[in-house]
Amino acid sequence: MNHAYYQFVTLRWDDLDVALLPAQHHELVRVINIKRHEALAGIADPLARLLDASLLVMRQEANAATLSLAAETASEQAGDSPC
Numbered sequence: 321m322n323h324a325y326y327q328f329v330t331l332r333w334d335d336l337d338v339a340l341l342p343a344q345h346h347e348l349v350r351v352i353n354i355k356r357h358e359a360l361a362g363i364a365d366p367l368a369r370l371l372d373a374s375l376l377v378m379r380q381e382a383n384a385a386t387l388s389l390a391a392e393t394a395s396e397q398a399g400d401s402p403c
Contacts (some may be wrong), residue, residue: 329371331379344368353381360386368392 324340327333328349332377338349347359356376363369373390376382 329375331375342368345372348372348375353379354382357383357386357389361389366397369393370397 321340324337325342328341328345333349336349338346341349344356344363344365347362348356351359353390360369360372360376363372369391370390373382373386376386
């Protein structure tokens with residue numbers, strides 16, 4: 321599992337065994353890149369959504385909708401901060 325997660329966060333998705341990842345990341349890796357924003361929007365966990373959005377940016381697969389969703393997610397979390 322650790323190796324699969326390492327592959328995931330270092331963008332080595334070609335030989336990645338998706339079943340070894342936490343469930344919230346499965347769909348993002350499985351779908352074709354033009355559908356990844358839809359998969360991103362379906363991730364309920366905000367931290368996982370932000371991680372996945374950052375990976376899409378690093379893979380140069382992010383679009384304006386991806387960036388908007390990431391900004392909205394981060395903004396919502398900032399409102400929940402105890403500080």
